[in-house]
Amino acid sequence: MNVLKFLAVGLLSLSFFNCNNKDSQTLKPTVYTVGDSTVKNGRGNGDGGLWGWGDFIGQFLDTTKVSIENHALGGTSSRTYQNLGLWDTVNNKLRTGDYVLIQFGHNDNGPVNDTIRARGTIKGIGDETEKIDNLITKKHEIVHSYGWYIRKIVTDAKAKGAIPIIMSPIPRNKWQNGRIPRNNNSYGLWAKQIAEQEQVTFIDLNKHMSKKLESFGESGVTGTYFYLRDHTHTSAKGAVLAASCIIDDLKASTNPLKQYVLNEPKIILPKKINFFLIGDSTMAISDNPNTIGWGVPFPKYIDTMRVNVINKARGGRSTRTFIYEGLWDKAKTEFKAGDFVFIQFGHNDAGNIDKKKYRGSLKGMGEETQVVDRDSLTETVHTYGYNLIKMIRETKETGATPIVLSLTPRNEWPHGKVERRTDSYVTWAEQAANAEHVYYMNVNDLVATKYEGLGKDQVKLFFPQDHTHTNLKGATFTAKTIAETLKNSKASGLRDYIELPKK
Incomplete structure (x- = not known):
């Protein structure tokens, strides 16, 4: 019985071992990326529109056969990445057949010891060291060369049976005489030297990417890549x-990772959000150079790599006619969660209620109505505030975020000051926004104050046709004012999407 029991246990153990061995053989290898913010920026979710290549490398690989883990951290050098224990985290997970993509250098050029970062490494690949009392960690530390730190990652990975791949740091978007300077005499060279000495794959990312960027030209790179x-x-x-x-x-190399490269990768870029502009001619697109709405130049102040600016404004419309003509219903079918809808009316809401054009709305914020007969039809006319709140609420229902703007100021200067209209549409727009707890911008006062700083003669140049509509220069002045206000306002939720030119 004892012999039989021993055999039974042995067979069970052998069976268990075989199952485990089979599972280990079917586990997918993992591709680990280690590096700085050019490999993974921030949390890797595109904050500020910035991304690292490690966030997209997986889209080029067959993830049914290989896993991807991006362990890069912004602000680190080859030294601090290891001192912080980040490499240990990866190294402890490595298995035979895994891959480690390594790219450092951008931060290695900093001071070896200071109170801000203390992340620099000794230049080169030698064995020289520098002893310091780290001003940040308050610990004694022996600082090594860039090459020493890269070599340590490589040898650690090899010891685990993993396959390291070294890359030169990506180029910076700096141009000299139409070309991008290379780092082939510094970190790119040293990375290559370590790869050659350790007999591992080297990818000259700096050289390859620089050539690509130069083929587009500086104007084609800045604002796109x-x-x-x-x-x-x-x-x-x-x-x-x-x-x-x-x-x-990688495809041109002999590295076994190339077997997982997809022949026809489908690259999915982050989805853009939309800024919808809903309003009248002071916002709208126009063929008349003397009546350009601020919505025309507005995109130049927006991060259009992440945002589509869709101008739905229509000249001659009020809150009433924009709704009555079906323009509002048509526009809101396009709104989605995450979008923003800028709503600005008032200039035409003061028009006739029951006479030709039929665009006036009732004054105020109330629930009162007026029935109007027009062309064998009857229309129930509401107040300006009622219409505005309707738009706000229906925007919210789509998941989009409404932004309410007061009407723009006219080139009218009673008593030497630009007319503010605080007794009507400016105040009612603010009341509607406050009632619905949405962001409000008093464009009227913001722009009028700037007009007064310029003076009548300068402002007159913005209004070549009448006192309401601006030319492109005037529209740009208003658009920039709106963009600056959004950039400086945390409450707007749009600061991250505004791109103001450097002064």
Whole structure:
């Protein structure tokens, strides 16, 4: 019995071992990315429109056969990434057959010891060291060369049976005589040297991506692959471009990771949100150069890499006619959760209620109505405030966020000051916004105050046709004022999407 029992236990153990062995063989290898913010920016969700290539590399690989984990962290150097224990986290997870994509360098050039970052490494790939008392950690530390830190990641990965791949740092969006300077005499060179010494795959991402960017030209790069405000971190398109360069070089290599590269990858960029502009001619597109709405130049102040500006404003419309003509119902079918809807009326709401044009709305915020006969039809006319609140509420129902703006100021200067209309449409727009707890901007006062700073003669140049409509210069003045206000307002929720030119 004892012998039989021993055999039974042995067979069970062997069976268990075989099952486990089979499971380990069917586990997908994992591709780990380690690096700085050019590999993973922030939380990797595109805050500020900035992305790292590690967030998109997985779209080029067959994720039914390989897993992707982006462990990069912004602000780190090859030294601080390891000192913070981030490499240990990855190293402890590594299994035979995994891959480690390594890219550092952008932050290694900083001071070795200071009270701000203390993240710099000794230049080169040598064994020289520098002993410091770290001003941040308050600990004694031996600082090594850039190459030493890269080599440590490589040898640790190899010891686990993983396959390291070293990359030179991506280029910065800095141009000299139509070209992007390379880092092939510094971090790119040192990364290559370590790869050669350790006999691992090297991808010259800096060189490959620089060539791609130069083929587009500086004007084709800035505002598409990089933001004007940031020469180091890429947009989503820039991150995809970097990832594609890595994949191209990988396919040309002998590295086994190439077997997981998709032949026809489907790249999905982050979905844009929409800014809908709903209003009258002071916002609308126009063929008349003397009646340009501020919505025309407005996109130049918006991050159009992440936002579509859709101008639905229509000249001659009031809150009443925009609704009556079906323009509102048609527009709101396009609103989606995450979108923003700018609503601005008032200039035409003061028109005739029961006479030709039929565009006037009742004054105020009340529930009162007036029935009007027009062309064998009857129309129930509501107050300006009622119509505005209707638009606000129906915008909310779509999941979009309404933004209420007062009407623009006219070129009218009673008593030497620009007319404010605080006794009517400006106040009613604010009351509607407050009643529905949505963001309100007093464009009338903001722009009028700036007009008064310019003076009558300068402002007159904005209004070549009449006292209401501006030319492009005047429309741009208003658009910039609105953009600046949104940028400076946390309550608007739009600061992140505003792109103001550098002064």
